Amino acid sequence: MTRVTFCSGVAWAVATFIAVVCAAVAAPKRVVSMNVCTDHLALLLAAPGQLVSVTWLAQDPWLNPAATQTKSLHINRGTAEEVLPLQADLVLAGTTTTRQTVFLMRRLGVNVVEVPPVRSLVDVRHNIRAVAEALGRPADGEALVARFEADLSASAxxxxxxxxxxxxxxxxxxxxxxxxxxxxxxxxxxxxxxxxxxxxxxxxxxxxxxxxxxxxxxxxxxxxxxxxxxxxxxxxxxxxxxxxxxxxxxxxxxxxxxxxxxxxxxxxxxxxxxxx
Amino acid sequence: MRRGPFHILIVSVGALFLVSLLVTRGLTAFDSAWWTMLVFEPGLAETVFLEIRMPRAVLGLAVGFSLGIGGAIMQGLLRNPLADPGIIGTSGGAALGAVVVFYFGFAGASPLALPIGGLAGAAVSLVLLFVIAGWAASTLTLILAGIAVAALSGALTSLALNLAPSPFAAFEIVSWTMGSLTDRSLDHIWLALPLMAIGSGLLLTLGRSLDALSLGEDTAVTLGVDIRRTRFLAVSGVALSVGAAVSVTGVIGFIGLVAPHLVRRYSGQSPGATLLPSGLAGATLLLAADIVVRLVSIGPELKLGVITALVGAPFLLHLISRTRAGGL
CATH class of the missing domain: 3.40.50.1980 (Nitrogenase molybdenum iron protein domain)
Known part of the structure; x- marks a missing residue:
């Protein structure tokens, strides 16, 4: 478990190669997201059945264009009591919200990957890759980034x-x-x-x-x-x-x-x- | 009222109304940006003037007048110098009514729904006050009942905002409890001004009855005053004017309390004579407060209640100390 955390931490800076190796080691099977932005990325990138729970905010079509996809998922409000019984092997969280929950779950040995808030277009690419790697799906992340780059370049x-x-x-x-x-x-x-x-x-x-x-x-x-x-x-x-x-x-x-x-x-x- | 002070009130309302029309954030009046706009884009200048500043100044005047006259009526009717629509919970009730109508989508049904929600809330809070305290209550009972009504309506307003579907609602508690005139539009004038005018007009007719009431209820009856009718008209008038005012600005405290005391020195002690001057003094105070909130040009604009409480709370303390000394 520590090894996955280590890998996903390093993967930010290092090339896709290592990420692929990490993914091969262990792709998480039960993923819980506790932040509306990681909800978005997890919904885009997770394999069918991999994502177990998203936040209540992801149900809101105003905040999440893919709100209909959350119907079959468990909904959490970012508290440890809700998330722990889900037996997640990966929890996605933001770095500014649900701080106490993140600290508590780390203490209890849950694998938590934190994604910083987005402040620029560069951050978009970083965060897509980070979440894709945490999910063990770096290739899908790269594909998404490539599509994003193509759409973006037209409007420069x-x-x-x-x-x-x-x-x-x-x-x-x-x-x-x-x-x-x-x-x-x-x-x-x-x-x-x-x-x-x-x-x-x-x-x-x-x-x-x-x-x-x-x-x-x-x-x-x-x-x-x-x-x-x-x-x-x-x-x-x-x-x-x-x-x-x-x-x-x-x-x-x-x-x-x-x-x-x-x-x-x-x-x-x-x-x-x-x-x- | 002697002519001099009355004229001073009229002039100060007029002057502050003009200042309110002319100044923007940081209190810059006609700076270079304004002249540039006036010369090169007169359409834009007209929009700023008519659609943004005019509603703000007109609402400031009308809401201040409503609160001032509402305070004078309540103080006369209850024969209590502390009876202010804010302190006894009338404004809080109005805010609750307006908040429920506004945030839960009833305002979409009819444009009039919002001020009607406000005046219904004000009326309910007034009736509740009289039921709790009894019609012939002592000063202390009435004030305590008023505090209870104000606390209850404040709590229910916060609760309603927490439960409202909009994610912004919970952050807007302060707008409804402290009051604001920022970015109001002509729509708000059409909504609230007619009701405030009707309510204030109704209240202005009650001067003679209030004077008679100040001599005691028995004397008033022998003078031919229908006490129940007077109370009904007073409650309706305050609910209309304060309810409509609060539904577009939120609760603005202390103006209804301070305005009658400011003018009483010149108008004499008879409640009827304080009505119109209190309205004008209320308009002066609110227009002045709304100019002061525009002083600070950095960060979000101050709420009106901040300024009125800064002036009003020390005044209230002064009033209480005078009451204790038997001066009132």
């Missing part, structure tokens, strides 16, 4: 176009900054992130401040009208719709919240808005 923007600014405007006026996947996708497509221009890195902007900053493009998450909130109300503000000069595009947050190949879809949408 020349650096000349970076004069145009895009505001990545989320629920409640939250603005995605540079070290976020959304920010990196915008940069990849050839936009300057408005958060850097106005110095709102990781912060929020009111509707008025957004209009004043005069971005060339406003990227909004579609408001969740079936689940009303004040945060969603901000995105529905009439001032964001009325003005003819404000160019807007809606991108579902699920596409670039986690390290899924859907980030390439977001890039394609942004590129279409760029070339319009």
């Amino acid at each position: 923007g020349a650096s000349v176009q970076r004069l145009r600014s895009a505001a990545l405007y989320g629920s409640g006026g939250h603005v995605a900054g540079q070290k976020t996947l959304a920010g990196d996708v915008a940069e990849h497509v050839g936009f300057r992130n408005l958060a850097d221009v106005v110095g709102a890195s990781g912060g929020s902007l009111s509707v008025e401040e957004l209009l004043f900053a005069r971005p060339d493009l406003v990227v909004l998450s579609p408001p969740q009208r079936d689940r009303p909130s004040l945060a969603a109300m901000t995105l529905d503000h009439p001032a964001l719709r009325l003005n003819g000069t404000l160019r807007r595009v809606e991108i579902p947050p699920a596409w670039w919240t986690c390290e899924t190949p859907d980030a390439a879809k977001a890039a394609t949408q942004l590129a279409a808005a760029r070339d319009r």
Whole structure:
């Protein structure tokens, strides 16, 4: 068990070769995911029957486009009491959530692989490979990364176009900054992130401040009208719709919240808005 | 009320309304960004002005007026200087009603559902208060009952937000318990303004009855005042105006408490004479608080309740010490 942990730790830096060897040693048979982003990757990469349980968040079509695939799976809320009886030989967890559960399970000898949160397109590739290797399916991981790269390369923007600014405007006026996947996708497509221009890195902007900053493009998450909130109300503000000069595009947050190949879809949408 | 102070109130409401229209975060008024926008993109400038700043200023004025007059009415009706829609749980009840309607999807059924939820919550909390305390309750009983109603409605509001389907709801507890005018739109004006106007108008007609009531119920009856009708109209008016106000801004404390005390010195002790000045003082206070929250330009905007409590809580302490000294 320690050997698998060791291998998956090293595999980050070392080539696929070692990973293949590790996979040959022991591919886990019962995998539990305790983080919504590892849920995504496990659903994409696990062999039929290999994945036993995902989090309750993965059932939500708003957060997980593949929510229907979770129907036959056990659902956990990331507590040790739920996960331990599942007799998992691999637990996938994030590095920022369910900390106490992870420490407890390590003490009890469970094999836990932690996946750091995604902050860039490079992280997407890293995390896909890391999870694929932990699952003992590195070839599938490589195939997924290759498809992702192909989709992504089509939308890459020349650096000349970076004069145009895009505001990545989320629920409640939250603005995605540079070290976020959304920010990196915008940069990849050839936009300057408005958060850097106005110095709102990781912060929020009111509707008025957004209009004043005069971005060339406003990227909004579609408001969740079936689940009303004040945060969603901000995105529905009439001032964001009325003005003819404000160019807007809606991108579902699920596409670039986690390290899924859907980030390439977001890039394609942004590129279409760029070339319009 | 003497003319001088009354004119000062009118002028201060007008001036603060204008300031509210002109300033943005960090209190910059017409800076270069604004002029650039005005010259090159007048459409955008118009949008900012009409769709964002106007609703904020109009709602600030109307909600402040509703809370001020609501405080004056409750203090007169209950003959209690501490009766504020916030302290006795009316605002909390309104927030609960609005939260249930808003987060559980009933607001989609009809645009009016949200303010109606607010006024229903306010009405229920007022009726509950009177049932617990009894109509002729002592000052202490009434305040204690009010605290119980406020605590209950606050807890139920938090519970409703925790159970709401939106993942953001639990983070918005503070918006509903501390109040905010940020990013409100013209839609909110159409929703809440008519109800606030009807409620405040209703309350303004009660001046004479309240004056009679202040002489004691028996005297009031001999003066031809229908006490039950007065109470019903007062409760309905407060539920309409405060309920509609809270349903678009959340609970904003202390304005209803402070406003009547500010004007009483000039208007005299008769409750009827404090109604309109209290409304104007409430509007002044809320517009001022909403300008102060825009002072801090870094990080998320402060909530209105932070400012009103910073001013209102010391005032409440002052009031209590005066009450203990028998000064009121």
